[in-house]
Amino acid sequence: xxxxxxxxxxxxxxxxxxxxxxxxxxxxxxxxxxxxxxxxxxxxxxxxxxxxxxxxxxxxxxxxxxxxxxxxxxxxxxxxxxxxxxxxxxxxxxxxxxxxxxxxxxxxxxxxxxxxxxxxxxxxxxxxxxxxxxxxxxxxxxxxxxxxxxxxxxxxxxxxxxxxxxxxxxxxxxxxxxxxxxxxxxxxxxxxxxxxxxxxxxxxxxxxxxxxxxxxxxxxxxxxxxxxxxxxxxxxxxxxxxxxxxxxxxxxxxxxxxxxxxxxxxxxxxxxxxxxxxxxxxxx
Amino acid sequence: xxxxxxxxxxxxxxxxxxxxxxxxxxxxxxxxxxxxxxxxxxxxxxxxxxxxxxxxxxxxxxxxxxxxxxxxxxxxxxxxxxxxxxxxxxxxxxxxxxxxxxxxxxxxxxxxxxxxxxxxxxxxxxxxxxxxxxxxxxxxxxxxxxxxxxxxxxxxxxxxxxxxxxxxxxxxxxxxxxxxxxxxxxxxxxxxxxxxxxxxxxxxxxxxxxxxxxxxxxxxxxxxxxxxxxxxxxxxxxxxxxxxxxxxxxxxxxxxxxxxxxxxxxxxxxxxxxxxxxxxxxxxxxxxxxxxxxxxxxxxxxxxxxxxx
Numbered sequence: 001x002x003x004x005x006x007x008x009x010x011x012x013x014x015x016x017x018x019x020x021x022x023x024x025x026x027x028x029x030x031x032x033x034x035x036x037x038x039x040x041x042x043x044x045x046x047x048x049x050x051x052x053x054x055x056x057x058x059x060x061x062x063x064x065x066x067x068x069x070x071x072x073x074x075x076x077x078x079x080x081x082x083x084x085x086x087x088x089x090x091x092x093x094x095x096x097x098x099x100x101x102x103x104x105x106x107x108x109x110x111x112x113x114x115x116x117x118x119x120x121x122x123x124x125x126x127x128x129x130x131x132x133x134x135x136x137x138x139x140x141x142x143x144x145x146x147x148x149x150x151x152x153x154x155x156x157x158x159x160x161x162x163x164x165x166x167x168x169x170x171x172x173x174x175x176x177x178x179x180x181x182x183x184x185x186x187x188x189x190x191x192x193x194x195x196x197x198x199x200x201x202x203x204x205x206x207x208x209x210x211x212x213x214x215x216x217x218x219x220x221x222x223x224x225x226x227x228x229x230x231x232x233x234x235x236x237x238x239x240x241x242x243x244x245x246x247x248x249x250x251x252x253x254x255x256x257x258x259x260x261x262x263x264x265x266x267x268x269x270x271x272x273x274x275x276x277x278x279x280x281x282x283x284x
Numbered sequence: 285x286x287x288x289x290x291x292x293x294x295x296x297x298x299x300x301x302x303x304x305x306x307x308x309x310x311x312x313x314x315x316x317x318x319x320x321x322x323x324x325x326x327x328x329x330x331x332x333x334x335x336x337x338x339x340x341x342x343x344x345x346x347x348x349x350x351x352x353x354x355x356x357x358x359x360x361x362x363x364x365x366x367x368x369x370x371x372x373x374x375x376x377x378x379x380x381x382x383x384x385x386x387x388x389x390x391x392x393x394x395x396x397x398x399x400x401x402x403x404x405x406x407x408x409x410x411x412x413x414x415x416x417x418x419x420x421x422x423x424x425x426x427x428x429x430x431x432x433x434x435x436x437x438x439x440x441x442x443x444x445x446x447x448x449x450x451x452x453x454x455x456x457x458x459x460x461x462x463x464x465x466x467x468x469x470x471x472x473x474x475x476x477x478x479x480x481x482x483x484x485x486x487x488x489x490x491x492x493x494x495x496x497x498x499x500x501x502x503x504x505x506x507x508x509x510x511x512x513x514x515x516x517x518x519x520x521x522x523x524x525x526x527x528x529x530x531x532x533x534x535x536x537x538x539x540x541x542x543x544x545x546x547x548x549x550x551x552x553x554x555x556x557x558x559x560x561x562x563x564x565x566x567x568x569x570x571x572x573x574x575x576x577x578x579x580x581x582x583x584x585x586x587x588x589x590x591x592x593x
Contacts, residue, residue, distance in 0.1 A: 018403045024395055025412030028473060032415065034437060035427055050440030057437050097327045104324025108317035116321070118586065120328055123336045125582040129530045129551060130575050133558055133567060134346070135339035157331040187320055216420035218533040219551070234422035238537045241426055248430065255423050262418035270414070270477075 032259065033058055039067050039252035046248045067249035075228060076254050079236035082225075084261070086151050086232065087214045094156035094210040095203060102165030103191050107177060117166070124159030129219050136223040146227040155214035161206035168202035169195065201272040208269040215262050233258045340575055346568035360569035370570075372545050373553045376460065377529070380549060384464045384471075384528050389521055391472045396479035397505070410480070417474035421467065425534035428466045429453065453538055456546045463547050466534045471527070475520045482516030483509070515588060522585040526578055550574055 034057065038046050041060040048056055071077070105117045135154070136145075144150030172195060180190045196203070221232045231239075237258060240251045322329075350359035364370045399410040416424070431438050432452040439449050452462045490512060494504045510517070532551040535541060541548035541556060554574065558567035 014403065017398060017401060018405075021398055021401075021403050021406060021409040024398070025409035028413045028416050028469070031427055031431065031469065032419075034431070047435050050435065050437050053437070053440045053444045057440070097331060101325045101328035104321045108321035108324075110314050110318035110321055112318070113321065116325065120325065120332060122579075122582055122586050123332045124328075125526075125585060126336060126575065126578055127526055127530050128335070129532065130578050131336060131339040131343065131571070133554055133571055134343040135335065137564075138339060138342060153331075154335055157328065157335050162328065187324075191324075212418075216422070218420065218422040218536075219555070222536070234420045234533070237426055238422050238533070241429060241537055251426065251430075255427060258423050259419050262420070263415060266414070266418045267411070270411075 030058075035252050035255050035259070039249060039256045040064060041249065042066065043247075043249050046252070067247075067253040070247070070250050071253045071257075074250065075231075076233070076236055076250075076257075078229065079231045079233045080257060082148075082151075082230060083215065083233040083258075086148060086155075087211055089148070090152050090155035090214040091207050091210050093152065094158060094161065094214075095207050097156050098158060098161040098206055098210070099165050099196065099199075099203065100191075101162050103169050103195060105162070106166045106169035107172075107174075121159045121163050124157050124162060126159075128154050128157075128213075132219050132223060136220070139224055145224045146230045148230075150224050151221060151230070151232070152214075154220055155210060155217065158206075158210050158213060161209045164209070165199070165202050165206050168199055172198070204269050204272040208265065208272075211265055212262065340572075343568045343571040343575070346565055347572045349565060351563075351565050360565050361573075364566065364569055364573075369545070370553075373548045373550060376545065376548055377550045380460060380464070380531075381525065381528055384467065385521070385525050387464065388468050388471045388475060388524055388528075389517075391468070392475040392520065393479055393517070395472065396476045396483055397509075399476070400480055400483045414473040414477055416470050417477070419470050420533075421470060421531070422533040422537060424466050424470050425537045428462070428469070428534075429538045432462055454543060456543045459539055459543060459547045463531070463534050463539070463549075466538075467528065467531055471524065475524055478516055478520050479513070482513050486512045518588045519585065522581055522588060526581050526585070529574070529578060529581075 037058050037060055040063045042062060042064050043066065045056075045061065050057060101120060105113065105120065132154075139145055139150050144153075176194065177190055180194055181187075185193070216234065217232070218234050218238070221230075221235050225231050225235070233254070237251065237254045240246060240254070347360055348356040348358070350357060353359070395413055399406055399413065403409075419427075430436055433439070434449050434451065438452070442448075442450060450458065452458050486509065490508050491504050494508045499507070530551050531549055532555065535547050535549055535552040536555065539547040541552050550570070551574075554567050554570045557563050557570060
């Protein structure tokens with residue numbers, strides 16, 4: 001950090017930059033506020049007060065939850081449930097797999113370790129979407145289309161998660177593990193009962209990476225979940241756009257619900273994230 | 285939970301004191317450790333084989349078979365490179381990458397520097413800038429799709445400034461720019477967080493030393509901060525480039541590659557080859573090319589990750 005010895009020491013530049021920081025924050029927030037307020041407007045008022053621009057754009061003349069009520073009786077709740085279910089299982093399974101792999105690549109010493117690590121991380125760094133089309137063909141052949149299993153599976157392999165956890169496990173004192181071995185504890189016991197309980201920040205950050213990937217996945221469910229009963233929230237929302245007569249209130253209400261979940265997760269996980277990116281040395 | 289954890293680590297600590305540090309029989313231990321490592325990584329290795337290698341292999345095989353032929357050859361690739369539509373897609377994707385990546389990284393860096401200064405309420409502004417990173421790209425596309433309509437709030441704002449209604453997504457000249465806005469609203473805050481983590485990790489003594497030497501703010505920034513930030517910056521550069529290669533949802537939802545191919549980015553091109561035109565072998569050939577490029581970038585990215593032994 002280099003804040004103390006810069007022109008910010010002077011009062012006026014500091015005020016100026018504070019205003020710039022505020023402006024950036026407000027610019028980032030405005031679309032979210034607009035979505036929220038539009039979802040609470042009565043039908044027909046969503047495009048009111050836009051030209052010329054009036055505060056009505058962000059402040060509804062009267063607040064109503066009719067869009068949410070309409071949304072509740074549409075097919076969207078099922079899509080939201082699918083998303084929540086899929087993301088929950090993905091995070092649990094993905095975390096288990098990434099932690100096992102990260103631990104295996106951090107703790108054991110053997111020839112070829114560096115190569116194994118490179119293979120695992122590089123393969124998983126190849127963004128899944130790049131191979132989504134050929135994989136969708138395979139999944140259809142295997143009968144995995146329109147199944148939860150098929151929707152969950154691609155989300156569990158995450159190169160960043162493996163990397164982050166491995167970096168964290170490298171920092172665990174080797175004496176601790178050796179001592180547990182001397183104590184007669186088996187390797188899996190050491191992993192689950194000694195290492196995992198002390199790895200909370202890294203586990204939360206890895207979970208966040210897996211969560212974000214799966215929650216925003218769009219191409220894969222579009223390819224593999226063709227049955228409307230298996231669709232997920234972002235795809236369900238996108239299907240509103242193509243309709244002949246778009247119900248914007250309904251659409252915005254759906255957007256609010258689809259955004260609120262990840263915002264909650266990120267706000268909770270954010271402090272751990274900065275912390276474990278620091279310890280993982282991604283910033284070296 | 286904390287109670288049992290405490291007991292286990294207590295036990296471990298006592299064991300540390302007890303155990304004399306004896307080097308184990310080296311080779312046997314290595315063999316045992318290799319087996320253990322394989323056991324722990326087995327689920328990941330299986331997932332990797334099924335989710336990455338298998339589809340890559342199948343795309344490669346399909347790409348080498350011309351339709352109606354069972355002889356392996358480069359016919360599909362030869363066709364692609366003589367196809368004006370394919371070449372136009374490459375041009376659009378490169379143009380998109382050349383604009384969106386520097387734009388996002390410069391903004392992310394500027395915001396990261398600004399939001400690590402000692403300003404009033406800076407933590408709060410930082411969270412606000414970060415918030416859009418939570419929004420799925422598909423949802424950003426939907427929201428901005430409405431915002432950029434002729435009767436939407438962006439044009440309402442322009443009208444207040446006395447500017448005529450702009451067509452944005454339905455204009456050949458403005459559509460790609462609109463897609464850049466849609467992905468950057470999410471992307472800038474996300475990459476900013478990596479750079480903030482990097483900035484906070486630079487020891488204050490470097491800039492203090494620079495200040496003692498009489499360096500100004502810009503000099504400190506260029507000659508002290510940027511070199512210290514080399515790794516996270518390199519990482520963000522590469523990771524962002526890969527992510528932007530794969531932009532799909534905004535194109536699929538809003539423009540379907542149009543108008544006149546102006547937003548036909550590579551992922552949508554592959555998708556439409558396969559599902560609109562049903563040409564699986566050309567789609568596979570394009571997938572192979574995409575994976576090769578991404579693999580090259582990712583290998584570079586891997587080298588930027590520190591601590592790989």
